[in-house]
Amino acid sequence: xxxxxxxxxxxxxxxxxxxxxxxxxxxxxxxxxSKRFWELELGIETLEPVPTLHRRIARWxxxxxxxxxxxxxxxxNHRFVYKLLEEIRPDAIVHxxxxxxxxxxxxxxxxxxxxxxxxxxxxxxxxxxIRSYCPNTHLVKLGTMGxxxxxxxDIEEGYITINHNGRSDVLPFPKQPGSFYHLSKVHDxxxxxxxxxxxxxxxxxxxxxxxxxxxxxxxxxxxxxxxxFHYDSVFGTVLNRFLVQAVCGIPLxxxxxxxxxxxxLNINDTLRCVELAVRNPAKAGEFRVLNxxxxxxxxxxxxxxxxxxGARGGMKVEIARVANPRxxxxxxxxxxxxxxxxxxxxxxxxxxxxxxDRMLATVRGHAHRINRDIVQPSIAWAQKxx
Amino acid sequence: xxxxxxxxxxxxxxxxxxxxxxxxxxxxxxxxxSKRFWELELGIETLEPVPTLHRRIARWxxxxxxxxxxxxxxxxNHRFVYKLLEEIRPDAIVHxxxxxxxxxxxxxxxxxxxxxxxxxxxxxxxxxxIRSYCPNTHLVKLGTMGxxxxxxxDIEEGYITINHNGRSDVLPFPKQPGSFYHLSKVHDxxxxxxxxxxxxxxxxxxxxxxxxxxxxxxxxxxxxxxxxFHYDSVFGTVLNRFLVQAVCGIPLxxxxxxxxxxxxLNINDTLRCVELAVRNPAKAGEFRVLNxxxxxxxxxxxxxxxxxxGARGGMKVEIARVANPRxxxxxxxxxxxxxxxxxxxxxxxxxxxxxxDRMLATVRGHAHRINRDIVQPSIAWAQKxx
Numbered sequence: 001x002x003x004x005x006x007x008x009x010x011x012x013x014x015x016x017x018x019x020x021x022x023x024x025x026x027x028x029x030x031x032x033x034s035k036r037f038w039e040l041e042l043g044i045e046t047l048e049p050v051p052t053l054h055r056r057i058a059r060w061x062x063x064x065x066x067x068x069x070x071x072x073x074x075x076x077n078h079r080f081v082y083k084l085l086e087e088i089r090p091d092a093i094v095h096x097x098x099x100x101x102x103x104x105x106x107x108x109x110x111x112x113x114x115x116x117x118x119x120x121x122x123x124x125x126x127x128x129x130i131r132s133y134c135p136n137t138h139l140v141k142l143g144t145m146g147x148x149x150x151x152x153x154d155i156e157e158g159y160i161t162i163n164h165n166g167r168s169d170v171l172p173f174p175k176q177p178g179s180f181y182h183l184s185k186v187h188d189x190x191x192x193x194x195x196x197x198x199x200x201x202x203x204x205x206x207x208x209x210x211x212x213x214x215x216x217x218x219x220x221x222x223x224x225x226x227x228x229f230h231y232d233s234v235f236g237t238v239l240n241r242f243l244v245q246a247v248c249g250i251p252l253x254x255x256x257x258x259x260x261x262x263x264x265l266n267i268n269d270t271l272r273c274v275e276l277a278v279r280n281p282a283k284a285g286e287f288r289v290l291n292x293x294x295x296x297x298x299x300x301x302x303x304x305x306x307x308x309x310g311a312r313g314g315m316k317v318e319i320a321r322v323a324n325p326r327x328x329x330x331x332x333x334x335x336x337x338x339x340x341x342x343x344x345x346x347x348x349x350x351x352x353x354x355x356x357d358r359m360l361a362t363v364r365g366h367a368h369r370i371n372r373d374i375v376q377p378s379i380a381w382a383q384k385x386x
Numbered sequence: 387x388x389x390x391x392x393x394x395x396x397x398x399x400x401x402x403x404x405x406x407x408x409x410x411x412x413x414x415x416x417x418x419x420s421k422r423f424w425e426l427e428l429g430i431e432t433l434e435p436v437p438t439l440h441r442r443i444a445r446w447x448x449x450x451x452x453x454x455x456x457x458x459x460x461x462x463n464h465r466f467v468y469k470l471l472e473e474i475r476p477d478a479i480v481h482x483x484x485x486x487x488x489x490x491x492x493x494x495x496x497x498x499x500x501x502x503x504x505x506x507x508x509x510x511x512x513x514x515x516i517r518s519y520c521p522n523t524h525l526v527k528l529g530t531m532g533x534x535x536x537x538x539x540d541i542e543e544g545y546i547t548i549n550h551n552g553r554s555d556v557l558p559f560p561k562q563p564g565s566f567y568h569l570s571k572v573h574d575x576x577x578x579x580x581x582x583x584x585x586x587x588x589x590x591x592x593x594x595x596x597x598x599x600x601x602x603x604x605x606x607x608x609x610x611x612x613x614x615f616h617y618d619s620v621f622g623t624v625l626n627r628f629l630v631q632a633v634c635g636i637p638l639x640x641x642x643x644x645x646x647x648x649x650x651l652n653i654n655d656t657l658r659c660v661e662l663a664v665r666n667p668a669k670a671g672e673f674r675v676l677n678x679x680x681x682x683x684x685x686x687x688x689x690x691x692x693x694x695x696g697a698r699g700g701m702k703v704e705i706a707r708v709a710n711p712r713x714x715x716x717x718x719x720x721x722x723x724x725x726x727x728x729x730x731x732x733x734x735x736x737x738x739x740x741x742x743d744r745m746l747a748t749v750r751g752h753a754h755r756i757n758r759d760i761v762q763p764s765i766a767w768a769q770k771x772x
Contacts, residue, residue, distance in 0.1 A: 078495060078499075109464060109510070109511065109514040112510060112514070113464075113507055113510050113511070116506055116507075116510065116573075116577075117503060117506075117507065120502055120503075120506070120573075121499055121502075121503065124495070124498060124499050124502065124566075125495065125499070128495040128498070151555045151557055152553055152554065152555035153548060153549075153550040153551065153553045153554065153555045153557075154550060154551045154553070160548070160550065160560075162539060162546070162548055162550075162560070163539075163549070164539040164540060164546065164548075165539065165540045167538055167539045167540065167719070168538065168539065169537045169538035169539045171537055171539075171560035171562070172560045172561065172562065173560070174546075174548070174557035174558045174559070174560050175558065175576065176557070176558065177576065177580065178580075179580075180510075180577075180580075183573075183576050183577055183580060186573075186576055187502075187506075187569075187572075187573040187576070190561065190563065190569050190572055190573070191502075191566075191569055194563065194564075194565075194566075194569060197713065198713040198767050198768050199768060327583065327584040333553070381584050382584050382585060
């Protein structure tokens, strides 16, 4: 298949590009490197330096003799998107090309507006280009479990049957996003669902949980094929951050009570889920929603697991309950369905002690690189400034 | 009270500004005249020429000795919004300042993107400015009943109690908007609900039905105080369009089967509803949603009513079922709740034969002005063009 990976320089985009290329698919990688720019703005560093996308693609060819094609451009430039799709006409588009951080979006008015404009306009341009040049392509869009918030009822996969006053309908599951970033994903969801209906496009929305992990089968082939591992409070996901904090002796930053419960998955399962979505496409006119995670944990659960992994490795790990910079419930019901991807064939890689120990060992091997200045949370949801 | 009217040059904005000014409130009117620009783009004319906002405000002062203050500026310019709120610090903000047309938003990629960016960024800038300079102000935002779409269950006012798998929660009513414009309103809704939660702002979302009517008590005071009456297929609402079609002998353009049912209200009730919302503000942290309409009609019901009004006036009015340019259900269940505004004191002006006859007579008085070229629908939802 011809697979277009948008946001191919990212934590998940690069391993996804290699994953499809390794399976023999014809991969075109697109990025505008805006995330690297946002990292520079904030002084954020990855655990190991990440080679340029150009260099990684060249290295991939040396190692595997497979070609990933690179196009550099910005989805908010509709001329770029139109020309790209007119020329490539992919069978599937994997769309990671969005500003992905909740704290980044909450930093200021500028960041809130830029996040929403970047994500909404990029996706709208993509939808119009698909309509014009490849209306039969399958759009696989990365959403987030955070679109649902933490309702006091079971979370279904995208839709819910509501019985009300003696009547019934299957309706979009109500959304309660918790940041300007999560809001941008909800806006995308509504926009994409609409065009699937009116233009009969085919799309799958992968409402992904929190991803953890450092390596995939392909990144492990060569140091120059690594992906970005963020441990800072802006782009780092919670488990990845806890591992770094454990290694450098910073008490794990549990926000508030730590009862916040979310869905989690291993980076290797992200690759498998995206592949399952691509190989089993949505139908024309269908807006399919899959909840993409494998296990639920509370933040305190995770901290305790990391503490235990540290103890097994001879490290004393402390847990700190820091003032919660976010506005969110710290104790709540959470039961999110996630059976559709297993039905398509997903066999989860669960967070075993062995997996945790291996990740911790990997982070320890790079302990000298850790910048302690970027670990603590610095962006508050409720702050007031003109 | 000090009341800020955003979008004060519009069909509803101008009568609202006069309404509050007449009650003795201190009114500041804001517009950037973008709607007049969009009209020029499309060659659209109002039934009668509409004096500039500057001239109408000057005339208002001559007629009533009351002062409406004018500020010209664009909400997507955050510096303008910040300075405005820092200086005015209003008690209430009535926010009409959005691109208001579904067909306009469906015309092209450019219009879809501009509608969403204009509406979302303008509203985000406003929310940040409120947080910084007047966090206790009450934001009254015009939404639309179209945010809900046409679900097969009763439509509640903003929220619905969902019982599911033995548990229960009150959640935002699921949204199924039917155009890029309606989508922009849903995006606003989610953004505003979020900041009410995290910043404890107070907002009322008026999910308004389709407005009809030509005159209010204040526009009738003087010809130079009139408001814009659109009868074209882009900015004209359906009943207003039907009246013009009846007068100039064009068969009424019922889209498809005409079973599309919506909530409707008289322009005078819009003024009363907005006033009730302003006088009875939402609480800090509350995102209050009121469904703002007084009666439900199907499009075919309305056409039949106009046909009968024509017959009473000695005109033979035909009804044409034109191919539906929109993608929407033409037969569906529709029962939308709207009891909260009556509970606040709204006494509806219903669409009586007398009201219809008076509107029809007014339009007949300006029949010589009607431009037949702008009446027929010209923008299709499902069209394919690169």
